[in-house]
Amino acid sequence: xxxxxxxxxLVLFFATWGENISPAVADYSSLTLPRMMYQGGNDNPxxxxxxxxxxxxxxxxxxxxxxxxxxxxxxxxRLFRHPFLYMGGDEGFDPFPEKDLKILRNYLSYGGFxxxxxxxxxxxxxxxxxxxxxxxxxxxxxxxxxxxxxxSIFRSFYLLNTVSGRSIVKPYLEGISIKGRTVLIYSSxxxxxxxxxxxxxxxxxxxxxxxxxxxxxxxxxGINVIMYALxxxxxxxxxxxxxxxxxxxx
Numbered sequence: 001x002x003x004x005x006x007x008x009x010l011v012l013f014f015a016t017w018g019e020n021i022s023p024a025v026a027d028y029s030s031l032t033l034p035r036m037m038y039q040g041g042n043d044n045p046x047x048x049x050x051x052x053x054x055x056x057x058x059x060x061x062x063x064x065x066x067x068x069x070x071x072x073x074x075x076x077x078r079l080f081r082h083p084f085l086y087m088g089g090d091e092g093f094d095p096f097p098e099k100d101l102k103i104l105r106n107y108l109s110y111g112g113f114x115x116x117x118x119x120x121x122x123x124x125x126x127x128x129x130x131x132x133x134x135x136x137x138x139x140x141x142x143x144x145x146x147x148x149x150x151x152s153i154f155r156s157f158y159l160l161n162t163v164s165g166r167s168i169v170k171p172y173l174e175g176i177s178i179k180g181r182t183v184l185i186y187s188s189x190x191x192x193x194x195x196x197x198x199x200x201x202x203x204x205x206x207x208x209x210x211x212x213x214x215x216x217x218x219x220x221x222g223i224n225v226i227m228y229a230l231x232x233x234x235x236x237x238x239x240x241x242x243x244x245x246x247x248x249x250x
Contacts, residue, residue, distance in 0.1 A: 049192030165189025
């Protein structure tokens with residue numbers, strides 16, 4: 001797994017050649033999950049979500065992690081040290097200024113990955129409206145599309161044939177792809193709420209309708225998202241594809 005982490009680190013290092021970032025400062029051997037801060041709304045509706053997901057990654061994979069997530073503004077130069085960025089919320093937020101849109105667009109174009117998570121558990125929420133405006137401003141010629149079930153994100157670690165979350169508002173994910181690489185995934189299903197666990201080991205939020213299995217599927221999806229951000233489409237090897245697809249049909 002270090003091989004893939006190193007590749008991601010190198011991609012982002014070259015992408016930030018002009019950003020005055022020293023490669024000696026970045027720790028590419030350990031995974032850190034940064035959370036995006038932004039103006040207006042609520043950028044941290046699930047304060048323990050990423051820490052909880054990191055704990056699950058430690059338990060279930062061989063990835064070395066930094067247990068504490070970090071908070072970053074888009075303009076923070078440390079952004080380019082990380083292959084993955086999480087943006088959560090449950091309220092509408094202010095439009096991003098053009099300079100921040102440019103930074104975020106460059107981050108995604110040069111190897112970064114953004115996961116946007118609507119924590120409101122509501123159809124057509126204020127956060128949803130703001131997030132879609134943000135995505136449209138980032139990629140005006142590249143609209144959000146449903147992610148098909150043969151996408152690598154559904155087999156990057158676990159084999160999944162369903163989309164879960166704390167509340168299944170939509171039974172699918174949406175995404176933006178650039179030259180065959182998915183750079184942004186949007187979930188309407190409050191993934192962070194399903195991941196979130198307190199220090200005593202108790203789940204912070206009840207899942208709506210599906211119980212234990214729904215939560216476990218949401219955790220697996222979260223791990224798959226991280227794995228995809230780190231490894232991209234390496235599991236699209238055509239030797240394995242028929243076997244994978246057959247297992248997903250069962």
